[in-house]
Amino acid sequence: MTPRGCPSGLARVALALAALLGLAWAPVLLGGAWVQRDALRYMLPAWQVASRALAAGRWPEWMDGVGFGAAFAANPVHAVATPLGWLAAALPGPGGLAAWSVLHLLVAGLGAAAFAARLGAARLGALFAGASLALGGYAGSVLVNGLGPAIAWTPWVAWAAEGLAAAAGQEGPHRRRALAAASAWLAAALAFQLSTGEPLCALGAAYLAGVVLLARSPRRLEALGALAASGAAALLLAAVAVLPAAALLAGSSRLSERGAQAGSWALHPLRLVELVWPGALGDPAGQGWLARALAPAPGGGEPFWSLLLHAGAPALLLAAWAGRERRLRGLLAGSGLLLLLALGAHTPVWPAWRAVFLPEQLGRYAEKHVFGALVLWSALAGVGFTRCFEERRAGRGLRAGAWAAAAGLAAAALGLGALRPVAAGWVAARAQALALPLDAAGGVEAAVRGGLAGAAGAAAFAVALGLAARARLGGLAAGLAAAGALLPSVGLVRSAVLVAPRALVESRPAALAPIPASPGRPPPRLMRPEGFAMRTRVEDGADFARLFREALEPNVPASFGVAALPGFEPSESRRALRFWATVFPRMTWESLTRLCGVEWVYVQRPMSEATGLPAIAAGPDGWSLQRAPGVRPRAFVTPRWARAATEDEALSLLAADGREADPALVVLAGPGPLPPGGAEGPLVPCEAASPEPERVEVRCEAPRGGQLVLLDELADGWTAELDGRPAPIALADGLFRAVQVEPGRHRAVFRYRTPGLRLGAAISLAAWAAWGLALTRLRRRGRAAPG
Known part of the structure; x- marks a missing residue:
């Protein structure tokens, strides 16, 4: 009846769950592509960087298509060091990204399902637990945020913690061996979670493990000690991701801005209604999102991290029903603590905890903590499903609750429908006051439809509970209950997560047509200021994709061989952050393009009329592609330079008035001796080749000698060779790389190696070898032990 510990049982659950996910996501798996949030603007360009590098047999360590260049493998968000990251080599393009993301939902x-089975769910209950989590609104909607790898391993952390709790409760001579084996499995699950590099998701998984151990272990202190040991071992197992990330963190903007976004994207209390009412706050597709007006984010825009939160009244009722068992009450109470953390700044709990628990300060968007609560509810719902439909122990109270949920949702939806004009008018007025583009009528209509769908699902569940008591209708009852619980979420995700034809996403935007390709060379740079005027409503995924692609939002050019400035990279360096925050606003368009080697500019009216640059082509919605004359070449040699005491001073001089009139002058920053560089003469262009982002080769003729400057960002990990010999790299103009050269012809090669990557890989390999050896020895001792 139950697959607890049974591989064949879990295999059947896996096949069924894979089929359900395939049906739910068929539009994107069979020729489609996601387009919302980070899907087009960040995930797809990064996925292509990883795919091309891994397919060519090299590790993707540097990305030259965003900003002035950025570390790639060191940022664990790019998932190249995750357990499934290598699949990028075999799954290129938007179709591969979709399949890879759905695969993480399956995980x-x-x-x-495995966690529910350990709690006591039988096969159908375990399947229901897995389906309610993987097909739920939250898990499905955060895929467009690139969060698939970060949520995939959290339930396995709970599963391993439950195993540790069981081992800690054993008696007899085999107890220590069982405790050691369970700790090893928990360390592996935590290592997989750490490799994804999402701080709040990793912390959420650790909190979830703590909740499980406190609720389920009879020896709590011993179990928590084993959790701490497992966490330490997990750091060694995941060193290939942790060490480079730590090195990157030291110089990234995340440390310097760790308080700037602390209050944004917390779970608004109003949104708790969406747990049982599908689309209660409107439909994220087509800008019919009432939440933007009812609970706007700081500065406007989208207020929530996840597009959807719906879990469903049937699943929550089943979880509460299972929580009536004394042994499971602690899990239900623990889910409340995780939900409280997810509310973030809306309560005093999370800010206080964040103030005393420093690792919490590394994360952004407290809403992510809600996933731990969803894992617990899904697993408990699986246990409740088993009790109701496989053991047929449903009570009248559960059936009454289901009918009450159905009646309440229906009444609320019908009441909102009756007041549709009034509600839409009120929301439209509030949106206008907040200057938010919003289709209020469409949002209210989506809320009405969602409420009726949720009511129908709850009613179907109530009917299923009535049928479950009849001996010959158990299978029908289970199927009807599952349909009522899951279909509203699946329908909501399908309608709210927009999908565009894959061919459209893969085609080169018309705005980039005048920019020539440069294979084997550093990509040309295109400056597109952040933000653009967006229409109130889009028709479908294809319309949304055209809008964002033609607006070149913001890393889209990187998918087509053009570097996007400023682009979007969450781990950008503090040096780049200072440039964009303090220097760029002081620069004229002429100084920015000329001094930073930016040949192309893409702007929207009225800014397009104020740059003073010649227009090359006009795009839709007031966009204009402009070409800047007289820019510095990507690499050059100059005989003239000056000294600045600090990086900030060098950056300030880059924005000094009239600086663009003397592009041959560079300012070098930092201590150390420096020969005078006051020779007259223009800069001399060099030939730059870049067969891969981690290697740039420059050939130059330097009649007077001087500084060979490459207009790419200098970061830890870059080294240089000049004519086959190591050469020091100086910081030029507060951003770029420079190598001193003597008069004559030279060949300089710049190479990048991710700090900490190779040491981390060695530590991880050794740690996994020790992990496998330890488990093997524990298993052999178990076989040899009497009994």
Whole structure:
């Protein structure tokens, strides 16, 4: 009846869950592509960087298509060091990204199923647990945020913690061996979670493990000690991701801005209604999102991290029903603590905890903590499903609750429908006051439809509970209950997560047509200021994709061989952050393009009329592609330079009035001796080749000698060779790389190696070898032990 510990049982659950996910995501798996949030603007360009590098047999360590260049493998968000990261080599393009993301949903669902089985769910209950998590609104909607790898392993952490709790409760001579084996499995699950590099998701998984151990272990202190040991071992197992990330963190903007976004994207209390009412706050597709007016984010825009939160009244009722068992009450109470953290700045709990628990300060967007609560509810719902439909122990109270949920949702939806004009008018007025583009009528209509769908699902669940008591209708009852619980979420995700034809996403935007390709050379740079005027409503995924692609939002050019400035990279260096925050606002368009080697500019009216640059082509919605004359070449030799005491001073001089009139002058920053560089003469262009982003080769003729400057960002990990010999790299103009050269012809090669990557890989390999050896020895001792 139950697959607890049974591989064949879990295999059947996996096949069924894979089929359900395939049906739910068929539009994107069969020729589609996601387009919302980070899907087009960040995930797809990064995925292509990883795919091309891994397919060519090299590690993707540097990305030259965003800003002035950025570390790639060191940022664990790019997932190249995750357990499934290598699949990027075999799954290129938007179709591969979609399949890879859905695969992580399958991993998460299997983890929830295995966790539910350990709690006492039978096969159908375990399948229901996995499906309710993987097909739920939250898990499905955060895929467009690139969060698939970060949520995939959290249920497995809960599964491993439950195993540790069981081992800690054993008696007899085999107890220590069982405790050691369970700790090893928990360390592996935590290592997989750490490799994804999402701080709040990793902390959320650790909190979830703590909740499980406190609720389920009879020896809590011993279990928590084992959790701490497992966490330390996980750091060694995940060193290939942790060490480069730590090195990157030291110089990235995340440390310097760790308080700037602390209050944004917390779970608004109003949104708790969406747990049982599908689309209660409107439909994120087509800008019919009432939440933007009812609970706007700081500075406007989208207020929530996840597009959807719906879990469903049936699943929550089943979880509460299972929580009536004394042994499971602690899990239900623990889910409340995780939900409280997810509310973030809306309560005093999370700010206080964040103030005393420093690792919490590394994360952004407290809403992510809600996933731990969803994992617990899904697993408990699996146990409740088993009690109701496989053991047929449903009570009248559960059925009454289901009918009450159905009646309440229907009444609320019908009441909102009756007041549709009034509600839409009020929301439209509030949106206008907040200057938010919003289709209020469409949002209210989506809320009405969602409420009726949720009511129908709850009613179907109530009917299923009535049928479950009849001996011959158990299978029908289970199927009807599952349909009522899952279909509203699946329908909501399908309608709210926009999908565009894959061919459209892969085609080169018309705005980039005048920019020539440069294979084997550093990509040309295109400056597109952040933000653009967006229409109130889009028709479908294809319309949304055209809008964002033609607006070149913001890393889209990187998918087509053009570097996007400023682009979007969450781990950008503090040096780049200072440039964009303090220097760029002081620069004229002429100084920016000329001094930073930016040949192309893409702007929207009225800014397009104020740059003073010649227009090359006009785009839709007031966009204009302009070409800047007289820019510095990507690499050059100059005989003239000056000294600045600090990086900030060098950056300030880059924005000094009239600086663009003397592009041959560079300012070098930092201590150390420096020969005078006051020779007259223009800069001399060099030939730059870049067969891969981690290697740039420059050939130059330097009649007077001087500084060979490459207009790419200098970062830790870059080294240089000049004519086959190591050469020191100086910081030029507060951003770029420079190597001193003597008069004559030279060949300089710049190479990048991710700090900490190779040491981390060696530590991880050794740690996994020790992990496998330890488990093997524990298993052999178990076989040899009497009994």
